[in-house]
Structure formats: C-alpha cells, structure tokens
Amino acid sequence: MRKIIDFALAGANAAAASPLFRAMLPCTLVCTLIGGPPALADSKSSAEFTLTTCRAAMDNLAKLDAIARKNNWTAKNVENTTALNKFATFRSIWEVMQGEGRFRVVIWINHHEEKRPPDTTVCSVDFLGRNVKWEEFFNLISASVELMFMFESRFPHKRDEMYEVKSDGITKLVLRITSESDGTVTNAILKQEQR
Numbered sequence: 001m002r003k004i005i006d007f008a009l010a011g012a013n014a015a016a017a018s019p020l021f022r023a024m025l026p027c028t029l030v031c032t033l034i035g036g037p038p039a040l041a042d043s044k045s046s047a048e049f050t051l052t053t054c055r056a057a058m059d060n061l062a063k064l065d066a067i068a069r070k071n072n073w074t075a076k077n078v079e080n081t082t083a084l085n086k087f088a089t090f091r092s093i094w095e096v097m098q099g100e101g102r103f104r105v106v107i108w109i110n111h112h113e114e115k116r117p118p119d120t121t122v123c124s125v126d127f128l129g130r131n132v133k134w135e136e137f138f139n140l141i142s143a144s145v146e147l148m149f150m151f152e153s154r155f156p157h158k159r160d161e162m163y164e165v166k167s168d169g170i171t172k173l174v175l176r177i178t179s180e181s182d183g184t185v186t187n188a189i190l191k192q193e194q195r
Contacts (some may be wrong), residue, residue, distance in 0.1 A: 005091055041123070043136035045101050051144055054123035054190035057107050058173060061091065061121065064107065068094050073105070087111055088122075102128045110191070120192040132185040134159075138177065147175065157181050165190075 056064040068075070073094040088108045096103040104126040109119050141147070146166035153160045157180060165173040176189040 002113060011174070021184075043132050043185075044140055045099055046125075047137050047140035047144070049096075049098060049101065049103060049180050050125045050188045050190070051136045051141065053105055053125060054188075057121055057123035058190065059194070061107065065092070066093070068105075071096070071098075076104075104128060122189060122191040124187060124189045126187050127185055130184055132184070134177070134179045134183040137185045137188075141175070145175075150174065 029074045047076075053067070056067055063188065067073075073096045076093040076095060078090045078093055086168045088110050091107045091109055092105075096105060106124040106126070108122050108124075110122055111119050141169055147163040150162040150164055152162075159179050159181070161177050162176075164176045165175055167173070172193050174193050175193050176187075176191070177185060178187040178189075
C-alpha cells in the first residue's frame with residue numbers, strides 16, 4: 001500500500017489556496033452529500049478503500065473511472081451550479097457497495113483564481129454505515145502512509161483534523177478526517193496542495 005501512495009504523491013499536480021479556503025471548501029461542498037441509510041463497514045476496509053480510491057483520483061481521474069466501471073459502482077447525478085462553478089466543479093459521484101461496506105465517493109476539481117496555481121483534484125469518501133471508529137481508522141491510515149499533523153478544529157458534535165501525507169515529491173497531499181464527538185468517522189478527504 002505504501003508504494004501505491006508514494007506513486008500517487010510523485011504524480012500529483014501542484015495546488016494551493018488560502019488556509020481558510022483549503023479548510024472550509026471541502027466541508028461546504030460535501031456536507032449536503034453526507035447521510036444515507038445505515039450499512040455495515042469496518043475501519044480496516046474503510047481505510048483501505050479510502051487510500052486506494054483517492055490515490056487513483058490524485059494519480060489520474062480516468063483510472064478512477066475505470067475502477068468504478070470495473071467494480072459496478074453506481075453513478076449519481078452531478079449538478080454543478082453557476083454559484084459553485086467559480087470555486088469548484090463536481091466531476092463524479094458514486095455510491096459503492098464493497099463487501100459489507102457502503103461508501104459515497106465524490107470527486108471535484110477546485111478552481112483557483114487566475115489559474116495560479118492550477119486547478120486541483122479533491123477526493124471525498126463518506127462512510128454511510130456510521131460504524132467506522134476514529135482510532136482504528138487513523139491507525140490503519142498512518143500505518144500505510146506517514147502523516148504530519150497540520151491542525152485540528154473541534155466543535156460540540158464534530159472534529160476536523162488535517163494531516164500532510166509526507167513524501168519527497170514537489171507536491172503534497174493533505175488528508176482531512178471528519179468525525180463525530182463519539183469517535184465515529186463520517187468522512188475522509190484527500191486533496192492536492194502546493195508545497
């Protein structure tokens with residue numbers, strides 16, 4: 001798994017935005033998509049699915065499309081409103097059944113002013129089963145990739161954390177994990193940023 005992530009890091013495109021923009025845009029765009037009926041998923045399969053899926057998205061969006069077709073993921077309608085088009089364009093939304101796990105994968109492209117830096121890819125995975133536990137999920141992710149803590153925000157019912165995925169490449173990837181106060185992970189996002 002480590003080699004897969006290192007390959008993705010080496011091929012990722014450069015990206016940057018203000019810290020506030022980077023922190024808030026993914027939540028703003030994805031929060032309306034989180035939810036759904038209960039389903040079974042465990043922390044290990046969720047961590048593996050997140051790394052494999054989002055690595056493919058960072059590496060090459062066509063590769064992720066091929067994975068979706070091969071595994072019969074269910075495509076959902078993508079609606080791009082004029083208001084959102086200035087900041088982001090949703091590229092694809094899938095619902096995925098993998099074993100006993102049920103996930104929603106959302107891919108969008110962040111747009112940056114004056115195309116400097118270039119547009120960047122964001123991959124979001126929602127865990128619809130509500131039984132992915134933070135400690136197990138985090139330990140499995142950090143065993144596969146080296147993470148460097150960036151910052152954390154705590155709210156009465158939610159916790160957001162951001163980590164840099166360490167690499168020697170010219171670009172970096174940032175992992176954001178959103179969990180509830182009881183430690184249930186609801187969402188993980190992997191996105192490109194410029195060093």
